[in-house]
Amino acid sequence: xxVSQQEAKESLQAIHEVAAHMRRNxxxxxxxxxxxxxxxxxxxxxxxxxxxxxxxxxxxxxxLVSLGSVTSAYLGYRFRSKVRSQIDIRFTYxxxxxxxxxxxxxxxxxxxxxxxxxxxxTSFMMFAYVVIGLWMxxxxxxxxxxxxxxxxxxxxLIPEYYLLCMAFLGGGTLMLSGFYxxxxxx
Amino acid sequence: xxxxxxxxxQPVRLRIMAALVSMEDDAxxxxxxxxxxxxxxxxxxxxxxxxxEEAGYVQxxxxxxxxxxxxxxxxxxxxxxxxxxxxxxxxxxxxxGEVQGNDDD
Numbered sequence: 001x002x003v004s005q006q007e008a009k010e011s012l013q014a015i016h017e018v019a020a021h022m023r024r025n026x027x028x029x030x031x032x033x034x035x036x037x038x039x040x041x042x043x044x045x046x047x048x049x050x051x052x053x054x055x056x057x058x059x060x061x062x063x064l065v066s067l068g069s070v071t072s073a074y075l076g077y078r079f080r081s082k083v084r085s086q087i088d089i090r091f092t093y094x095x096x097x098x099x100x101x102x103x104x105x106x107x108x109x110x111x112x113x114x115x116x117x118x119x120x121x122t123s124f125m126m127f128a129y130v131v132i133g134l135w136m137x138x139x140x141x142x143x144x145x146x147x148x149x150x151x152x153x154x155x156x157l158i159p160e161y162y163l164l165c166m167a168f169l170g171g172g173t174l175m176l177s178g179f180y181x182x183x184x185x186x
Numbered sequence: 187x188x189x190x191x192x193x194x195x196q197p198v199r200l201r202i203m204a205a206l207v208s209m210e211d212d213a214x215x216x217x218x219x220x221x222x223x224x225x226x227x228x229x230x231x232x233x234x235x236x237x238x239e240e241a242g243y244v245q246x247x248x249x250x251x252x253x254x255x256x257x258x259x260x261x262x263x264x265x266x267x268x269x270x271x272x273x274x275x276x277x278x279x280x281x282x283g284e285v286q287g288n289d290d291d
Binding site: 003009011012014018 | 190195201204214216280
């Protein structure tokens, strides 16, 4: 079989293009939608928590997190039906592990205020983003680090505006990052 | 030295194999997803997949998702080796051409 140098170059170019297109397509089909979804949930949850009495915070978050979990399960199912891979299972286990350890550490740390509990939960969730970023898309790791830094700084410097700041900085950063990935890989 | 693979070298099959190799080892791509990604028709993709399957390079997994029949395509280890060898042979041709070009200069 004879192949000219030009033909070989074109074939290699085709291989690189398909592989890059494939990776973009798969990455785009998953994480950015979850980022936008959970960014919106954080935004609504923190914003509502800032304005309503503490007694209702539990219900607000329970409702939003339940809604987010159901929607995430639907999105996961929808994307999984196109591409099936062991990595989906590993992601599910990662989130389950993060949630389980969050519950254990919350119980051990016994945070005294809603803000303390929120910083703790935020750090767990953002730790998962950092791990995902190390595996998949670097931007997820940056989002994790930036939101964690925001959360700690705001909690230490202006705790009375913590919930309001987290609505915009935490929820906003997650949503914008999701939109950025969708736009970048369009 | 790596050898060219005539079956894989065909442009459509080359792109199919490139798409499958770019995924994780165990990843399975749905037939319609691959069809849309490579902008092929059902018949065209099906025909090329059959040839790759006969060579033992891919495996077609037929299943039901939400009661609808689905076909998933997964690359075999034999297919991965064949593709890697073919890509290495292409690289060697390009490299040899570049070396020859430099010598001519």
